[in-house]
Amino acid sequence: RLQAHGIEIDYLRLRAFPFGSEVEHFIRNHRIVFVLEQNRDAQMRGLLMLELDALPDKLVSILHYNGLPVPSDQVVEAVSSHLQQEAVA
Secondary structure, three states, X not given: OOHHHOOOXXXXXXXXXXXXXXXXXXXXXXXXXXXXXXXXXXXXXXXXXXXXXXXXXXXXXXXXXXXXXXXXXXXXXXXXXXXXXXXXX
């Protein structure tokens, strides 16, 4: 659905902690990394910054913490909105 908006993305599913080298490689090779968080405290973003020295500005949390599956509309809206704001700035 993001491609319909002209947005091309890659994704990486985090499966374990501590993070493997593929996670560090993914972050290093992308300008922005959206982190889909299923808790209100953005714990995964914090772990990525702490463990991999990822720059805070590079990691953008998408928060969803009501216990239900994450609707794709929420992800599309969050990514689109962030990229539009970035383009204006």
